[in-house]
Amino acid sequence: MPVAGYVFGEAELITEQQACMQACLDPITIEHLAALDVGPGWSCLEVGAGGGSIARWLGRQVGPGGHVLATDLDTGRTDPGPDGPVQVRWHDITTDVLPEAAFDLVHARLVLLHLPQRLRALAAMVRAVKPGGWLLLDEFDCTWMPVLAGHGQAVFARFHAALCAVLTEAGADIAWGSHAYAALAEQGMDRMGAAARAQAWPGGSTGSRWLQVNIAQLGGRLVATGLVSAGDLAELRELLDDPGFVVSSYLVVSTWGRRPG
Numbered sequence: 001m002p003v004a005g006y007v008f009g010e011a012e013l014i015t016e017q018q019a020c021m022q023a024c025l026d027p028i029t030i031e032h033l034a035a036l037d038v039g040p041g042w043s044c045l046e047v048g049a050g051g052g053s054i055a056r057w058l059g060r061q062v063g064p065g066g067h068v069l070a071t072d073l074d075t076g077r078t079d080p081g082p083d084g085p086v087q088v089r090w091h092d093i094t095t096d097v098l099p100e101a102a103f104d105l106v107h108a109r110l111v112l113l114h115l116p117q118r119l120r121a122l123a124a125m126v127r128a129v130k131p132g133g134w135l136l137l138d139e140f141d142c143t144w145m146p147v148l149a150g151h152g153q154a155v156f157a158r159f160h161a162a163l164c165a166v167l168t169e170a171g172a173d174i175a176w177g178s179h180a181y182a183a184l185a186e187q188g189m190d191r192m193g194a195a196a197r198a199q200a201w202p203g204g205s206t207g208s209r210w211l212q213v214n215i216a217q218l219g220g221r222l223v224a225t226g227l228v229s230a231g232d233l234a235e236l237r238e239l240l241d242d243p244g245f246v247v248s249s250y251l252v253v254s255t256w257g258r259r260p261g
């Protein structure tokens with residue numbers, strides 16, 4: 001039986017995967033964090049911090065009088081940056097306790113989507129927010145990912161179906177990006193908002209490289225679904241180097257809310 005939860009964690013290519021996701025998604029995340037006015041002295045929690053780019057950005061905003069706690073199951077990859085307000089700690093968001101009402105901001109990107117226990121984890125994250133503080137989630141809705149230009153729709157559709165099947169079998173909610181708003185509302189958050197964004201990823205771009213890395217990480221599991229062949233994956237790897245083949249990224253849905261009080 002597959003282990004429930006995060007499917008990319010054991011792959012050797014994870015450092016490159018994280019570099020790609022940071023390059024593609026940091027501008028979107030930072031825009032939303034900046035709109036929440038993160039500033040000097042804030043106390044922030046970055047759940048599933050990965051390579052740590054957002055934790056370091058938060059560290060620069062909160063300054064020496066603030067504090068950023070960056071947690072992950074794989075803290076060896078989380079770079080806190082030069083001596084500063086970012087502290088890295090091993091923490092499993094599905095089982096380990098969080099301090100209550102401790103943070104002005106709690107943020108997670110592409111973490112809860114993967115976790116079968118996402119609603120329990122979300123409830124703990126909400127409780128960790130100080131009354132009047134903010135929670136921001138950036139999550140994919142993987143149900144929408146069209147080919148925008150070039151040939152290869154059919155092979156891409158087979159890959160996409162197989163990827164969604166692998167994620168779903170491991171316990172992911174592939175439409176979590178579109179389910180997060182209702183989940184935050186259920187937690188009693190107020191001043192809520194959401195914004196969705198997608199990017200064009202031409203072959204040879206960082207986004208296309210991210211997909212190639214995903215194929216390298218999951219190839220055998222993708223083929224085992226019976227939805228895509230090894231030949232399809234080889235063809236797709238080549239297409240993803242061709243600037244004439246352009247796919248849309250998944251929809252990145254950013255959802256935020258304030259803890260009342």
Ligand SMILES: C[S@@+](CC[C@H](N)C(=O)[O-])C[C@H]1O[C@@H](n2cnc3c(N)ncnc32)[C@H](O)[C@@H]1O
Pocket residue numbers: 005006009018021022047048049050051052071072073074091092093094108109110111115
């Ligand atoms: C897709 S990566 C996203 C990394 C980072 N948030 C980013 O967007 O650049 C998901 C991260 O969540 C971490 N993760 C997975 N399950 C977790 C859990 N139960 N508790 C804490 N972190 C977890 C993984 O180790 C990985 O670093």
